[in-house]
Amino acid sequence: MNFENMNIWCWLIPALVGIICGILGYLIGRLFGKDSVEVVDNSAEISNLKASNDKLKTDLADLNNLKATNSKLKADLDACNQRVIAASKIVKPAPVAPSTNLGASAASFAAGAATSSALAFDGSAAKAAFGKNIKQDDLKLVEGIGPKIEGMFKDHGIKTWKELSEAGLTECQKILDTGGTRYKIHDPSSWPLQAKMCYEGKWAELVKWQQEHKHGKL
Template structure:
């Protein structure tokens, strides 16, 4: 018998075995990335469902109060109820409600300045103009005046609305709160 009859099939089998192994490795990496992406999407969906359920409950309360001809004041109905667990899952760090330091570029000293100026919540910060924020920073001295608050209101709005994944993705592209 000719030795080539054994060597050629063995080499072909070895080559296809290596090729199959490499394809399997590449496929498993894609599966891991897909699983991570799906988990992030699931967390965002859970957050959205929770917010929608809270809005439904708030609307039920409002409807019930209007049915009794005693409408509830608008301030008692919240558009978003903060859930620290969802924020932790998406951002990967503990978040306190209305902690201005969650905004990229704001540290404890700037947070204290804003609190003194009456900006104590994410909603307050989201409604503040960039000019007002810059004026507060300028008045505090040159160490604060160098900061650029142009993205801070939008970041605060995302936090106020519970859009944690959107906030995380945007902050990943910011440098010290600047685009």
């Protein structure tokens, strides 16, 4: 009986050892196989990180270049501003006062310069066109303007042909409206145009225009 038990253990122990070794080998294989897969995955991730790092380095270099360019532009702008400030501080020579002997000449020259900016009124040419004496800046020469309307315009600061020629239609209508409903029949749309022809001395054109338009209407 003892001999038989020994025979059983002789073949059972190696079998158990083999099974245990097989299980350990399987587990060790799975363990090492998993580790090698993880190593490959980590390598891919490291490669991506390196690529991202290289891109960031390139972007940083570009940013540094932009900063350098910006600094240069600021320096150029500061230099330009300094030149402008220096130029504005240049003292202009004071005008030389005219001598006593030249005082009258200077006054005449100033008066001539002032009158040259305005067109000269030619009364003879106006009389030849209208067949009557024409007074300068007579607003009644404009077709549609009578003595009362002329007074209204002068009360509102429009006293000359030039001022009337520069007045807009809205302004003319507002002045008319101050007179009440009795002036609603008047149409001031052509008055600045007629006043401009008066101011510029275009008498023949004005006469022709007034003959072709009834009551000064465009």
